[in-house]
Amino acid sequence: xxxxxxxxxxxxxxxxxxxxxxxxxxxxxxxxxxxxxxxxxxxxxxxxxxxxxxxxxxxxxxxxxxxxxxxxxxxxxxxxxxxxxxxxxxxxxxxxxxxxxxxxxxxxxxxxxxxxxxxxxxxxxxxxxxxxxxxxxxxxxxxxxxxxxxxxxxxxxxxxxxxxxxxxxxxxxxxxxxxxxxxxxxxxxxxxxxxxxxxxxxxxxxxxxxxxxxxxxxxxxxxxxxxxxxxxxxxxxxxxxxxxxxxxxxx
Amino acid sequence: xxxxxxxxxxxxxxxxxxxxxxxxxxxxxxxxxxxxxxxxxxxxxxxxxxxxxxxxxxxxxxxxxxxxxxxxxxxxxxxxxxxxxxxxxxxxxxxxxxxxxxxxxxxxxxxxxxxxxxxxxxxxxxxxxxxxxxxxxxxxxxxxxxxxxxxxxxxxxxxxxxxxxxxxxxxxxxxxxxxxxxxxxxxxxxxxxxxxxxxxxxxxxxxxxxxxxxxxxxxxxxxxxxxxxxxxxxxxxxxxxxxxxxxxxxxxxxxxxxxxxxxxxxxxxxxxxxxxxxxxxxxxxxxxxxxxxxxxxxxxxxxxxxxxxxxxxxxxxxxxxxxxxxxxxxxxxxxxxxxxxxxxxxxxxxxxxxxxxxxxxxxxxxxxxxxxxxxxxxxxxxxxxxxxxxxxxxxxxxxxxxxxxxxxxxxxxxxxxxxxxxxxxxxxxxxxxxxxxxxxxxxxxxxxxxxxxxxxxxxxxxxxxxxxxxxxxxxxxxxxxxxxxxx
Numbered sequence: 100x101x102x103x104x105x106x107x108x109x110x111x112x113x114x115x116x117x118x119x120x121x122x123x124x125x126x127x128x129x130x131x132x133x134x135x136x137x138x139x140x141x142x143x144x145x146x147x148x149x150x151x152x153x154x155x156x157x158x159x160x161x162x163x164x165x166x167x168x169x170x171x172x173x174x175x176x177x178x179x180x181x182x183x184x185x186x187x188x189x190x191x192x193x194x195x196x197x198x199x200x201x202x203x204x205x206x207x208x209x210x211x212x213x214x215x216x217x218x219x220x221x222x223x224x225x226x227x228x229x230x231x232x233x234x235x236x237x238x239x240x241x242x243x244x245x246x247x248x249x250x251x252x253x254x255x256x257x258x259x260x261x262x263x264x265x266x267x268x269x270x271x272x273x274x275x276x277x278x279x280x281x282x283x284x285x286x287x288x289x290x291x292x293x294x295x296x297x298x299x300x301x302x303x304x305x306x307x308x309x310x311x312x313x314x315x316x317x318x319x320x321x322x323x324x325x326x327x328x329x330x331x332x333x334x335x336x337x338x339x340x341x342x343x344x345x346x347x348x349x350x
Numbered sequence: 351x352x353x354x355x356x357x358x359x360x361x362x363x364x365x366x367x368x369x370x371x372x373x374x375x376x377x378x379x380x381x382x383x384x385x386x387x388x389x390x391x392x393x394x395x396x397x398x399x400x401x402x403x404x405x406x407x408x409x410x411x412x413x414x415x416x417x418x419x420x421x422x423x424x425x426x427x428x429x430x431x432x433x434x435x436x437x438x439x440x441x442x443x444x445x446x447x448x449x450x451x452x453x454x455x456x457x458x459x460x461x462x463x464x465x466x467x468x469x470x471x472x473x474x475x476x477x478x479x480x481x482x483x484x485x486x487x488x489x490x491x492x493x494x495x496x497x498x499x500x501x502x503x504x505x506x507x508x509x510x511x512x513x514x515x516x517x518x519x520x521x522x523x524x525x526x527x528x529x530x531x532x533x534x535x536x537x538x539x540x541x542x543x544x545x546x547x548x549x550x551x552x553x554x555x556x557x558x559x560x561x562x563x564x565x566x567x568x569x570x571x572x573x574x575x576x577x578x579x580x581x582x583x584x585x586x587x588x589x590x591x592x593x594x595x596x597x598x599x600x601x602x603x604x605x606x607x608x609x610x611x612x613x614x615x616x617x618x619x620x621x622x623x624x625x626x627x628x629x630x631x632x633x634x635x636x637x638x639x640x641x642x643x644x645x646x647x648x649x650x651x652x653x654x655x656x657x658x659x660x661x662x663x664x665x666x667x668x669x670x671x672x673x674x675x676x677x678x679x680x681x682x683x684x685x686x687x688x689x690x691x692x693x694x695x696x697x698x699x700x701x702x703x704x705x706x707x708x709x710x711x712x713x714x715x716x717x718x719x720x721x722x723x724x725x726x727x728x729x730x731x732x733x734x735x736x737x738x739x740x741x742x743x744x745x746x747x748x749x750x751x752x753x754x755x756x757x758x759x760x761x762x763x764x765x766x767x768x769x770x771x772x773x774x775x776x777x778x779x780x781x782x783x784x785x786x787x788x789x790x791x792x793x794x795x796x797x798x799x800x801x802x803x804x805x806x807x808x809x810x811x812x813x814x815x816x817x818x819x820x821x822x823x824x825x826x827x828x829x830x831x832x833x834x835x836x837x
Contacts, residue, residue, distance in 0.1 A: 147792050150784070175794040187789040191807030197793070200803065204794035240807065257793065 100124050100162060101265055101296055107156035108138075108145050108321075115141045117321035118157070123265075126293040130307055131300045132332065133318035134340045139300045140184060142318070143269040146298075147181040148174050161265060176208035180263030182254040184270040188242040194253070195223065195237040198260050205261060226259040230286045248279030255286035266290075267298045272306040284309030304336035319347040384437040387411060390542050393442050397511045397545075400518065410531035410541030417535050424535050427698035428727040428759060429667050431640065439605060441543045441576070505558055505589075506551040510578055513549035520551055524582055528611040528648045528675070536607040536642045536669075540576045544609065547577035552587035552618075561817055563592040579610040583618035585651065590621040592820060604629075606665075608643045616651030616678065621659070623816055625824050628664035630831075635694030638666025645672035646702075649681035649710075657684035658701065659815045661824040663831040666695060671729065673702035676710035676738075683712040686812040688824070690831045691724025691756070700730035700761075705738035705771070714745040717809045719828075720756035721835035727759040734771040741771040749779040750808050752801070752835045780808075802829030 101123040108116035115138045123129050133139055145152045146159065148171040159166040166174055189197070202222075203213040214222065220237075227234055232252060242250050251271055258266055268287065272280055287310050291297055299310060307315070307329060315331040316323045319340070324347040325331065335343070382389070390411045394404040417423070418436065500507050506517060514521050531541035552558050583589055606628065612620050622645075631638025641664075647656035658672035674683030685701035703712035718726040726749065734741045749758030760777045782804050790800035806813065806825050813821045 147788075149788055171788060171791040172794055172796055175792050181792050183789065183792075187783075187785045189786055189789070189804055189807055191810035192803055197790075197803065200795060200799065201793040204796075204799075208794070261793070 101298075102160040103157070104160070105157035106142075106145070106154065106159065108141055109153045109155050110141065110151060114155075115321055116145065119318075119322055121316065121323055123296045123298060125296055126291075127313040128291055128297040128299060128310065129314045129316060130312040130332065131298060131316050131318050131323075132302065132304075132335060134344065135302075137318045138321040139318055140269055141321075143181060143184075143267045143298075143300055146174075146265075146267050147171055147179060172204070175261075176205050178205075178262075178264035180258050180261055180266045182251075182258060182266065182268040182271050184273060186242045186245075186250040186254055188240075188245075190240055190243050192241050193237075194239055194241050195220070197241055198223065198237075198257060201257070202260055223260065226256065229289055230256060230259055231282070232256055232286075247274040248276070248282070251275060251279065251283050252286070255283055255290070259286070259290055262295075264294065265296050265298070267300065269300045270302065271299070272301055272303065280306065281309060304332045307332045317343050319344050322347070383440055385411075385439070385441055385543065389441050393543055393545055396442065397514070399511075399514055402522065403514060406526065406531065407542050410538045411543075413532055414535065414538035414542055417538065422535060427669050427729070428725065428761075429669060429696040429698050431667055431696075434605060434640070436539075442545055500558070500560075503556050503559070504553040505556060506549065507562055508549055510544075510547045510549040510580060513551075513580075517549075517551070520582065521549070521580070524580055524611065524613055525578075526611075528613060528646050529609050529644050534644060537609050537644045540578060540607050540609045540644070544576045544578035547579045547608070548581075549579070550581040550589060550591065552583045552589045554585040554587060554615075556584075556587050558587070558589040561590050561592055563594070575604075575606045575608070577608045579608070580613075581611070581620055581622070582613045583615065583620050583654075585615045586617045587615075588619045590817065591623070592817065593622070593624045594627070604638075605640050606642065608645075610643070610645040610672075612647030612656055614647070614649050614651060614654035614656055614678075614681075617653045618651060619655040620647065621657050622647070622672070623659040623820060624661070625816075625820060625827065626660065626662045626664050626668070627827060629666075630664045630693065630695050631666040633693050635666070638695075639664065641665035641668045641670065643670040645670060646675065647673070647683070648675045649678050649683060649707075651681070652678040652707070653680045654678050655682040655684070657686070657815070659684075659686040659812065660688070660699075661809075661812070661816070661827065662687070662689040662697060662699060663827050665697075668695075668697040668699050670699050671701055673704070673731075674712065675704045675706065676712065676741075677706045678710075679707040680709045680711075681707055682710070684815075685712075685714045685716070685730075686815045687716045687728075688719070688809045688812045688828070689717070689726055689728075690719045690828060691721070691726045692831055692835055693722040693724065695722075696725045698727040698729055700728045702731040702733070703743060705732075705734040705741040705743070705768075707738060709740040709742075710738055711741070712743045714743070714747070715811055716745075716747045717812055718747070718749045718758050718760075719752070719805055719808065719832070720749070720758050721752035721832050723755045725757045725759070727761060729761045729763075731763040731765070732773055732775075733763075734766045734768050734773065736767045738768050739770050741768060741773075743771075743773045745773075745775045747775075747777040748808070749777075750805065751779065751781045752832065798829065798833055801832055801835060805829070805832060 103119055103121040106116050106119040131139055148169060154167055164177060199219045206213055223237055236253060236256060271283055312329055315327055315329060317325040325343055390407050394407055529537050531538055550562060581591060614620055628639035628641055649656055656674045662668050672685060676683050683703050689697045689699050691697050701714055714730060716728045718728055720726040728747045732743045747760045751758055758779055762775050764773055766773055786804055787800050790803055805828050813824055816824055
C-alpha cells in the first residue's frame with residue numbers, strides 16, 4: 100500500500116507539488132491524469148527519488164517503509180519501479196548484462212541467491228514469451244537505436260523482470276502508435292495482479308481503453324483535485340480539463 | 351582457466367585503495383645510485399654479457415647523455431612533471447641470491463610469497479591454465495614456467511638476459527631493429543641500462559598453444575625499471591602475449607622506461623595485450639609511476655599482423671604510443687586502447703601506424719576516460735608513404751568525461767602521400783549524464799556500479815579484444831579506478 104501524505108516538492112526552489120494526497124492499495128491500478136504542467140512527471144520522479152526533487156513537506160509511505168529520504172537504488176531494491184517517459188540510452192551496455200546486475204541487486208537485497216548467467220537467461224526468456232516480445236531485445240545495447248515503441252516495450256520487459264511491488268508508468272503511451280500501444284498495454288495487463296500496485300500517469304484516456312484502472316485521479320497544479328472510477332476518464336475526454344481546473348481554482 | 355584467473359587476481363578489485371602497495375623485504379643487490387659509463391658496465395658485467403652488447407649499451411648511453419646534457423628530454427607530450435634527477439635513481443636492483451636458481455625450490459621463499467600475494471601461478475598447477483609466466487621482479491627474471499613444454503615446439507620464452515647467452519644470433523639480429531637505441535630519449539636510456547625483460551621466439555608455422563604472460567613489478571625504493579621485451583614471430587607463426595604491471599605505494603615518483611619490440615615475418619601474427627595498473631599516486635597527486643614506454647612492432651612480412659590492446663588505469667603519468675610499421679604488403683596493424691585518468695593522473699597515449707607496403711590496413715580504437723582532475727590525451731599518427739598503394743586506415747577516438755575538472759584531448763596527425771589511400775578519422779566527446787546515472791540507480795545499481803557499468807559500455811569494443819580472463823579483470827579494474835569519481 101502506497102500512502103502519499105501532504106506532499107510538497109520543490110525543483111530549483113520552485114514549488115511543483117503542493118500538498119498532494121494519494122492512496123494506492125495493493126494490487127490496484129490507478130491512473131493519474133491532468134493537463135500539462137500539473138506535476139505528473141514530478142510525482143513520478145519524486146517517488147523514484149531523483150536528485151533535485153526536494154521534498155519540503157509531507158511523506159511517502161510504502162507499506163511499513165518511509166521512502167521520503169531513501170536513495171533511488173534503495174527504493175528500487177524495495178520494489179519501486181519507474182517506467183521512464185524517455186528511457187535513457189547507454190551505449191555499449193548490453194540489455195541482458197544490465198538487467199542481470201539489476202535483478203541480482205534486488206535479489207541480494209532480499210537475501211536471495213543471485214542468478215547465474217544460465218538461470219538469468221531462462222527467466223528472461225520466460226518473461227519475453229509471456230510479454231510476446233522478441234529475444235533479440237536481450238542482446239542489444241540499452242535503448243540505443245531503439246524506436247519509440249521499442250524503448251517503451253523494453254521498459255515493460257524490465258518491469259516484468261524486476262517484478263516490482265509498485266510500478267509507476269510515466270506517460271508510457273506517449274509517442275506510441277496504436278499497435279505499439281496495444282503491445283505495451285497487453286504487457287502491463289499481464290503483469291498486473293495481487294501484490295503489485297500500478298500508477299499510470301497519462302494525458303489521454305486512450306491508454307485507459309486498454310488498461311482499465313480501478314480508480315482515476317485528476318491532478319491540477321500539484322494536487323489531486325478529483326478522484327473517481329474509470330468513467331471519470333471518459334468524462335474528462337469528453338469535456339476537457341477546463342471544468343476541473345476551474346473548480347480547483349474556486350476551491 | 352582457474353589458475354590463469356589466479357594470475358590475474360593481481361588486478362582484482364582493489365577495494366578503493368591500491369591493494370598491491372606492499373613492499374617485499376628482500377635484500378637487494380644494487381648498482382650504486384646514479385648513471386655513468388660505470389653503471390652501464392656494472393649492469394653488463396652482472397649479466398655476463400658479450401662485448402657487442404656492452405658496446406651497444408655504451409653507444410646508447412653516450413647518445414642519451416648528450417641529449418640529457420643538452421636538455422633534449424622530450425617535452426611535446428601534454429603532461430607536466432618536475433624535472434627528473436637521473437642521478438638519484440638506482441639503475442640496477444636485483445634480489446640477492448647466492449646462485450642462479452635452477453628450479454622453483456631454489457627461489458627465495460620471500461619472493462615466492464610476493465608472487466603468491468600477487469596471485470601469480472608460478473607453480474606447475476598453472477600448466478592446467480595454459481599460462482606461462484615470466485615474472486620480472488625489479489630487474490631479474492626469477493623463474494620461468496613451462497619452458498619445457500614450449501621447448502618441445504621450439505618456442506623460446508625466457509628472460510632476455512638468458513636469450514643473450516643462449517640465442518645470441520637471434521638477439522643480435524633483432525634487438526634494436528624496431529626501436530633503435532637512437533630512437534628517442536627514453537629508448538636510449540633503456541638501451542643503456544635495461545636489466546631484464548622477456549624474449550619470445552616462435553619458429554615458422556608454430557601456433558603458440560598458450561597465452562604467454564609476463565608480470566612486472568617494481569619493488570625496490572628509488573629504483574627505475576627498464577625492462578626490454580623482444581618478440582619474434584617467424585613465418586606463419588602466431589603468439590598471444592599478456593603483460594600486467596603493479597608497483598608498491600611510494601611517496602616518491604618512480605621511473606619506468608621500457609622498450610618492447612615486436613617482429614612478424616610473412617603470415618605471422620602477434621597479439622600483445624597490456625593491463626597496466628602501476629601505482630597512480632595518491633588523491634593529491636603525490637607519488638606514482640612515470641610510465642615512459644616505447645612499444646613498436648614491425649610487420650616485416652607480407653600478410654602479417656600485429657595488434658596492441660592496452661588497458662591503462664595506473665601510473666601518475668603515462669607516455670606511450672604502441673605503434674606498427676606496416677612494411678609487408680597486405681599487412682595489418684591494430685591498436686585498441688582504454689586509458690583512464692582519475693585524481694591527478696595524466697596520460698598522453700596513442701599510436702603510430704606507418705603504411706609502407708601495398709594494401710596495408712590499420713585500425714585504431716581509442717577510449718579515453720577522465721575523472722577528477724585527470725588529463726587524457728590521445729595522440730596518434732597515421733602516415734601513408736608513397737608506395738603504400740591502397741592503404742586503409744580507420745581511426746575512432748572517443749573521450750568520456752566524468753565531472754567538470756578533468757580534460758580529454760584528441761591530437762590526430764595524418765600524413766598521406768599516396769592518392770589511393772583511404773583514411774578515416776572519427777572522434778567524439780561525451781559525459782556521463784545524470785539521466786544515465788539515475789536510470790541505472792532506479793534499476794537498483796549503486797552509484798559506483800552505475801559508473802562502472804556505463805564506463806564498461808563505453809569501452810566495450812576494446813575490452814572485447816582482450817583474452818577472456820583479462821577482460822573480466824580489466825572491467826573490474828576500470829570500476830575500481832573510478833571509485834569516488836561521482837559525488
